[in-house]
Amino acid sequence: MSTVDQQLEEIQDTIESEIPPDITVTEVKYEGPELVVYTRDPKQFAQNGDLIRRLASKLRKRITVRPDPDVLTPPDQARAAIEDVIPEEAGVTDLDFHEDTGEVVIEAQKPGMVIGRHGSTLREITQEAGWTPEVVRTPPIESSTVKNVRNFLKHEREERRDILEKVGRQIHREEMSEDEYVRITTLGCCREVGRASFILSTPETRILVDCGDKPGSEGEVPYLQAPEANPLNSIDAVVLTHAHLDHSAFIPLLFKYGYDGPIYCTEPTRDLMGLLTLDYLDVAAKEGRTPPYESEMVREAIKHCIPLEYGDVTDIAPDVKLTFHNAGHILGSAVSHFHIGDGLYNVAFSGDIHYEDTRLFNGAVNDFPRVETLVMESTYGGRNDYQTDQADSEEKLKELINETYEKEGKVLIPAFAVGRSQELMLVLEEAMREGDIPTMPIHLDGMIWEATAIHTTYPEYLRDDLRDRIFHEDENPFLADQFNHIDGGEEERMDVAEGEPCIILSTSGMVTGGPIMSWIEHVGPDPDSRMVFVGYQAQGTLGRRIQSGRDEVPIGGGGGRTEHLKLNMDVDTVDGFSGHADRQGLEDFVRTMNPRPEKVLCVHGDERSTQDLSSALYHEFNMRTFAPKNLETFRFL
Structure with a gap:
């Protein structure tokens, strides 16, 4: 028996010791970072609102409870029960039943009314219908992208579940190395704007952060041929900070060259990546250039996306936890915080940030329990790069x-x-x-x-x-x-x-x-x-x-x-509309961090901007700062 199977057996024993005797657990499995519990008694589970929270706290895992397919209420009966529970003002536009997992996807104009206070309406749906509800919003403006992504993922549910199960087993595998180090290798966007790409590695894990193009150049791909990035199929995870092409354009290319693992991003980043990369291929074709990959690779990337919400602490490897925070740059953009080992080290990648509030977004979050190293954008990091109010x-x-x-x-x-x-x-x-x-x-x-x-x-x-x-x-x-x-x-x-x-x-x-x-x-x-x-x-x-x-x-x-x-x-x-923080905003982002990082790598800016910002942070905060070149590796610890 593998260590993961043994682990799942032990988890099932723990769950069964914690739940009332009238609730039966038929299977426990990993799907990506989540633990999925199948039960023949979903209604009893739902009646005890604190039970799942208690189990999640005890096991320190995100838990989803689903009904065993053998005990599902027929969809027609379930539909009537669900419609009785949900208020008419919620504006339900579709109910989509998936008998293989016991989930019903509820599309509504006002999802909050379907969820209810602290999830009360969701629990009532399960109590009355026996199905596990998943809620999505009906777009106020019709979006072909959202519609196509949802339909595609619906048709690929079975394969996607296999992908998630494989990812889950990888995340929860036994740690093999006793060494302790953290390294960052720069594969792009150092002393240049665009081509963002980094490898974050430990003895156990390799994570690729972003993989974008360089605006104004033709075919300048991140240095994916570097030894630290190869072979691509052995990278454990890809983390995408946001969907702009200088961060996302070559994500689909990874699948062309053998990568088959997860992409962690927010849900809007997933949809926008699909929109922008397909357009990227279209523009290349119209300009007579050979596209670097086929549209099929974009669909493959979307299939492997695991969306995370801001603030959710998520296991993405045996020794790495990831948390996304609002970056204030574009829709779904995320500052990516990595907690490595059992309190061993913490690294944050800013992606692109806007520190102040804008009409669209709240300003970037910089409130982390710990960050020893910050990898920070420097687009407007130059000495005189102050934007107009x-x-x-x-x-x-x-x-x-x-x-x-x-x-x-x-x-x-x-x-x-x-x-x-x-x-x-x-x-x-x-x-x-x-x-x-x-x-x-x-x-x-x-x-x-x-x-x-x-x-x-x-x-x-x-x-x-x-x-x-x-x-x-x-x-x-x-x-x-x-x-x-x-x-x-x-x-x-x-x-x-x-x-x-x-x-x-x-x-x-x-x-x-x-x-x-x-x-x-x-x-x-x-x-x-x-x-x-x-x-x-x-x-x-x-x-x-x-x-x-x-x-x-x-x-x-x-x-x-x-x-x-x-x-x-x-x-x-007209300055002041940029989605990037200016020099003052970048300094304020670091100044208001508590505690401040020990080291800052200034990236994603031209040579002058990265060096100016690096020098300013060193003199102002007495911290170790760097303006790295591409293909440099930094070892921490």
């Missing part, structure tokens, strides 16, 4: 829009589909509602509308006041009449360019391809129009060159020729 930024943007409107021009804003676009939508909707700028069409091109739909699917990840507004359809700012989703392609773009004054939000945010190139062609020659940069423009991107004063840009000519277009429109930059 957001209120001042909004005023400047409104001034530029009013000036352009008076000239009957158009305002073209290159924007990242995820995060900055939604922030701007909130600013523009409020400005028009309060009369600060004239009411005019706001055209959304690229993936912005779809990304917005995903935001409204997961309002629990947004600021509280915004979440409350989304729940009231008549107050949902994303549904304002001014917003127009460009879905008519080039013909619609030409009509807009020849029409009345308007605002255009278009991907890509760094002008590296996508529909923004078409808008530049249509609007760029117009001296009455204006381009406004609101996000970071990485070195080597066309956005950075235009921002720096270049007034001729290449456009696709016929027969594979490249032609150049003269830009006559004004070009402005």
Whole structure:
């Protein structure tokens, strides 16, 4: 008998000694980080509300209780019982029964009413129907991504359960090594922006944190060929901090080259990764480049995702616990905290962070029990990288829009589909509602509308006041009449360019391809129009060159020729809308940590930014700091 089977037997014995004699446990198994308990008496389990909590506390594991398939109430009877329990105002839109696991997926407009106070309605559902409920939100704005991901995972439930069981056995395997060390190897994003990728290793475990591309470059992949990353199929886990392509683009590539393990991320990160990586393949194909992997690999990655919520402490290896915390950067972005060994060492990867609250998100969390080493982004870590206050930024943007409107021009804003676009939508909707700028069409091109739909699917990840507004359809700012989703392609773009004054939000945010190139062609020659940069423009991107004063840009000519277009429109930059903390925010993030880390690795910034921030943190806080290069390994302990 394997050590895991022996462990499960012992756990079942412990459970049976703790539960009342009228409850029977038929099987106990691991599914990913969770312990799943099958019982012939789910209703009795549900009647004792504290029983599962007591067991979870005693066993120090996350527990899910499911009915044994042999004792399930027929779905038709269960449906009637569930509909009797759930209040009509919850807006249930679908009930999906899975007899192999005894779970019923309840899709509702107001999931909180299905859950009830402290889970009381969920327990009542199990008491009355005997099924284990799982609750998901009906998107207020229809999202093809959310729909496709849910349908895909529904059809792959059986294979996914096999994956989770395999992962669970790996997590709970016996520790083999008596050595103690922690190492971090940098595979990308050191003294550069993008290509984020790190290996966190112990004698027992290897974890890959992020695997992204480098904006403005072609085919610059993280150093996955490094010995610390190989063989890929022996990596224990992948942790994805957020879905932006400079962190996620090459996650599917891992599966092409043999990786078959879990990806830990938040639920919105999973959905956004699917959206952005599929678009990444589409853009590559349109530009005549060979995509680095097939769309099948994106589906494989989604199948292997294990979503975690902020604050949940989760075993991901025999000697590693992972906890996600809000990073304030984009939807679902996470500061990733690793607790290694039995109190041996703690490492946090910031991912990308925004320290202050924004219209969309609460500021990044930095409250950890312990962190000995912090791996910290430095995008705006340079000595003079101080962003304008957001209120001042909004005023400047409104001034530029009013000036352009008076000239009957158009305002073209290159924007990242995820995060900055939604922030701007909130600013523009409020400005028009309060009369600060004239009411005019706001055209959304690229993936912005779809990304917005995903935001409204997961309002629990947004600021509280915004979440409350989304729940009231008549107050949902994303549904304002001014917003127009460009879905008519080039013909619609030409009509807009020849029409009345308007605002255009278009991907890509760094002008590296996508529909923004078409808008530049249509609007760029117009001296009455204006381009406004609101996000970071990485070195080597066309956005950075235009921002720096270049007034001729290449456009696709016929027969594979490249032609150049003269830009006559004004070009402005409005700081303060970035999803990244500025220099002050980065310093404040470290300053307010208690206790502060002993060491900080400054990454994800150009050479000047990482070295400036590293030097400043050393002098201000008297801690060991580094501005590593790619392919360096740091040993702790």
